[in-house]
Amino acid sequence: MPETSTTTEVASQYAAQVAGDLERNTQEQERIGADIATLQEKLTALQHDHNVLVNIQQALAGTVPAPASETATVPSPRKKKAAEPAGGKRSRAGKATASPARAAVKKPVAKKARAAKAPAKTAAKSDAPTLVELVHRHLVAQSEPRSAAEVADGLNQAHPDRAVQTTVVRNTLEGLVAKQRVQRTKQGSSVYYTATGGPEPVAASDASAQAEKSK
Numbered sequence: 001m002p003e004t005s006t007t008t009e010v011a012s013q014y015a016a017q018v019a020g021d022l023e024r025n026t027q028e029q030e031r032i033g034a035d036i037a038t039l040q041e042k043l044t045a046l047q048h049d050h051n052v053l054v055n056i057q058q059a060l061a062g063t064v065p066a067p068a069s070e071t072a073t074v075p076s077p078r079k080k081k082a083a084e085p086a087g088g089k090r091s092r093a094g095k096a097t098a099s100p101a102r103a104a105v106k107k108p109v110a111k112k113a114r115a116a117k118a119p120a121k122t123a124a125k126s127d128a129p130t131l132v133e134l135v136h137r138h139l140v141a142q143s144e145p146r147s148a149a150e151v152a153d154g155l156n157q158a159h160p161d162r163a164v165q166t167t168v169v170r171n172t173l174e175g176l177v178a179k180q181r182v183q184r185t186k187q188g189s190s191v192y193y194t195a196t197g198g199p200e201p202v203a204a205s206d207a208s209a210q211a212e213k214s215k
Contacts, residue, residue: 131162131164131168131169131172132172132175132176134155134158134159134162134164135151135155135169135172135173135176136176136181136182136195138151138154138155138158139151139182139193139194139195140195142194142195144194145185145192145193145194146192146193146194147190147191147192147193148166148169148170148173148191148193149166151169151173151193152164152165152166152168152169155169173193176193177193180196181195181196182194182195182196183195183196
């Protein structure tokens with residue numbers, strides 16, 4: 001009897017443990033099944049979104065041109081140049097030695113042409129009056145004081161090829177004021193200039209012409 005009771009107790013303990021394990025197993029299966037169902041719903045939604053995005057991408061691919069990088073052609077590999085014969089190198093060397101001689105011949109000709117053009121330019125410049133002379137002559141011819149803008153307008157009308165700017169004329173007038181050849185007066189916020197009435201200095205070309213006349 002004692003052995004039978006001991007065996008019964010052990011069997012009941014195992015049965016209770018097995019029942020507990022079975023219950024825990026069932027609960028774990030239910031929990032995992034619920035997680036699987038949730039994940040399955042998420043997977044189904046993602047698959048649906050994926051199909052929609054694929055359709056949109058295909059629709060856009062028909063209207064948007066392909067990038068230049070995809071349509072660009074791959075350049076063919078360069079071929080190595082064949083070795084040049086010794087004669088080719090010599091011909092190049094001959095050309096290299098001949099080029100300095102040609103340059104030496106061409107340079108003096110170019111210098112002569114420039115030297116021939118230089119006197120004509122200097123003569124044209126010497127004949128044209130300077131801006132200082134034009135400004136002073138214009139003021140001397142005026143009976144009333146003139147502003148820098150008025151002097152510039154008058155010079156542009158008389159000499160349209162000079163394209164005189166008001167700022168340059170104002171600086172020239174200030175230089176003449178410093179030399180006491182022009183007098184500056186201010187009326188309100190405006191500045192006017194008048195020739196001092198002194199004799200205008202004769203240019204070098206005019207002086208030589210007068211000397212020839214006196215002879």
